[in-house]
Amino acid sequence: MTITFYDIPSTNPGRACSPNTFKARYTLNFKGIPYVTEWVEFPDIEPLCKKLGIPLTSKNAEGSDYYSLPAIYDPSTGVYLSDSLVIAEYLEKTYPGTPQVFPDNTIALQLSFVSAFYGNIGAIWDFITPAACAKLNPRSIEYYRRTRKIWLGKEMEDVAPKGEAAVAQWAQFKNGLAKVDAWYAKNGGEGPFLLGKTPSWGDITVASCLILFRIVWGKDSEEWKDISSWNEGRWAGILEALKSYEIVV
Amino acid sequence: MTITFYDIPSTNPGRACSPNTFKARYTLNFKGIPYVTEWVEFPDIEPLCKKLGIPLTSKNAEGSDYYSLPAIYDPSTGVYLSDSLVIAEYLEKTYPGTPQVFPDNTIALQLSFVSAFYGNIGAIWDFITPAACAKLNPRSIEYYRRTRKIWLGKEMEDVAPKGEAAVAQWAQFKNGLAKVDAWYAKNGGEGPFLLGKTPSWGDITVASCLILFRIVWGKDSEEWKDISSWNEGRWAGILEALKSYEIVV
Incomplete structure (x- = not known):
């Protein structure tokens, strides 16, 4: 069961170039949890989140919905999540045998x-x-x-x-x-x-x-x-x- | 060997009334280290520190010396110290068997x-x-x-x-x-x-x-x-x- 990790591509040869998505990527790598990356350009983030039911990250200042990456889909639980901290807390609880990002x-x-x-x-x-x-x-x-x-x-x-x-x-x-x-x-x-x-x-x-x-x-x-x-x-x-x-x- | 703890008195019946000295007091009490309090009025702090060789806490904005409490004298090591954090770090190292304020x-x-x-x-x-x-x-x-x-x-x-x-x-x-x-x-x-x-x-x-x-x-x-x-x-x-x-x- 491999997690799908949604990240934003760039012209950097490694493609990843967002500090928020890197937080989730470091966490997945540190925990050794298998995942594949799906690359999503900025204008495609909101439509994708709405289609899949990935939760809002927050509201914009003027009150409109704010969708952002990182997001993950975990087929072992059927859960879609966004926000690097929410993802880290989820992985910590769902995979307790992996190295902890919030030790002690x-x-x-x-x-x-x-x-x-x-x-x-x-x-x-x-x-x-x-x-x-x-x-x-x-x-x-x-x-x-x-x-x-x-x-x-x-x-x-x-x-x-x-x-x-x-x-x-x-x-x-x-x-x-x-x-x-x-x-x-x-x-x-x-x-x-x-x-x-x-x-x-x-x-x-x-x-x-x-x-x-x-x-x-x-x-x-x-x-x-x-x-x-x-x-x-x-x-x-x-x-x-x-x-x-x-x-x- | 009992530590001398220098604190600032007040008209509060318990006398102690300074957030910085309370940090050191909580630390001493939490660690269960024996001490006695010596009460020092504000205008007496600098003369006392100079007499005993209690270090400066910091410099004032205009560059003059700033002496403040809490301070301690530990007769078991002959050390005078000021600044609640410095005191806490000292107690942590000098009395490693006591409950830790910086655990893990x-x-x-x-x-x-x-x-x-x-x-x-x-x-x-x-x-x-x-x-x-x-x-x-x-x-x-x-x-x-x-x-x-x-x-x-x-x-x-x-x-x-x-x-x-x-x-x-x-x-x-x-x-x-x-x-x-x-x-x-x-x-x-x-x-x-x-x-x-x-x-x-x-x-x-x-x-x-x-x-x-x-x-x-x-x-x-x-x-x-x-x-x-x-x-x-x-x-x-x-x-x-x-x-x-x-x-x-």
């Missing part, structure tokens, strides 16, 4: 970490959003530009900060990551992860953002080299330590 | 929780600061008013929001706690704590704020009744579950 009942702490992590790296999205958009396929680019224009109130070309503002905002991102680094630095040093030797949901969330940066800008970009050099290489180190779980199948 | 190597996650928790309850301080000030002894009140006027840029009487602004800011605090509640709600329900049955540093931090609110406003106040009624009684429940560790000796 740390889920409450993990969710607070994720909230604090995103709170600290907010400055990055203006940089990465247009760069990630450019990696999509043409049909998705058109959809992505149109919807983000509504959400962000500007054209994709105007999202990234420029000149001195860009320098200041990049420094803000660096400072935010340094705060996250200070938490990681308390982990006892027996491994690169929040809990030390054991990867968990917080690390998967961090890695899912980092891998986006590495894919979108490329390993040899100034941006990735910069990030890799910060905090004694912590960020490149986390990706490296989770390398076997980033595989796209 | 969760310290990195715990610190992210504390950061996210404070980030969510920021709206409360304008309410509680003047009320807590009023609970101090006269010498400390004078010192507290003078230093907070520099930090906050206003007289103590002007700190608490009034009228419609107060209603909005109290709602903001309630909303912030609701976000923290949503994390707690994921703990599996086997206990009131972040990790379920086991109290840890995050719970101690939450309780140290809650107990301040209860002491300053009183159990029968509108404020405490309001807070106690939120989130299905979670906040009063956490204090109740840690009741045996709130003792002042």
Whole structure:
């Protein structure tokens, strides 16, 4: 019984390029649960979810339905699910013999970490959003530009900060990551992860953002080299330590 | 060998009334480590720390030294320490046989929780600061008013929001706690704590704020009744579950 995993394709040779879907992909790979990927372009997400009965992820600000990926179909239970956290909780309960992403009942702490992590790296999205958009396929680019224009109130070309503002905002991102680094630095040093030797949901969330940066800008970009050099290489180190779980199948 | 614990007195019959010193007190009580309290009024903290060699807690915004309590003296090692987190880490390492406040190597996650928790309850301080000030002894009140006027840029009487602004800011605090509640709600329900049955540093931090609110406003106040009624009684429940560790000796 193989799970169907719905992800968004890109022009990246590995195709996957979404931090939210990467969270579910890392989780499936870490747990060793068999799955196949079904690729869904942005404009096809809502029709597919409606057709299959995949639940809403949330509501848009103006109250309309918001459908997004990742989603999964698990034929062993007949269940369709969306939202990376919902999927992770489902897999944790349904496949208790697999490695846990919330070990030692740390889920409450993990969710607070994720909230604090995103709170600290907010400055990055203006940089990465247009760069990630450019990696999509043409049909998705058109959809992505149109919807983000509504959400962000500007054209994709105007999202990234420029000149001195860009320098200041990049420094803000660096400072935010340094705060996250200070938490990681308390982990006892027996491994690169929040809990030390054991990867968990917080690390998967961090890695899912980092891998986006590495894919979108490329390993040899100034941006990735910069990030890799910060905090004694912590960020490149986390990706490296989770390398076997980033595989796209 | 009994630890000396330096705390700030108040007109509260139990005397203790500081959320930061309560963090260290809960930790000592939870670990069952013998200690005696030495009470230090606000204007006496810096001279005492300088005399005994208790380290700075941090620097003030303008660069001057900032001495604060809690602090401890441990005669078994000859060590003076300040800062509730530093003290907790020290006790954890020095007395490994005692109950752990960072079980299962969760310290990195715990610190992210504390950061996210404070980030969510920021709206409360304008309410509680003047009320807590009023609970101090006269010498400390004078010192507290003078230093907070520099930090906050206003007289103590002007700190608490009034009228419609107060209603909005109290709602903001309630909303912030609701976000923290949503994390707690994921703990599996086997206990009131972040990790379920086991109290840890995050719970101690939450309780140290809650107990301040209860002491300053009183159990029968509108404020405490309001807070106690939120989130299905979670906040009063956490204090109740840690009741045996709130003792002042």
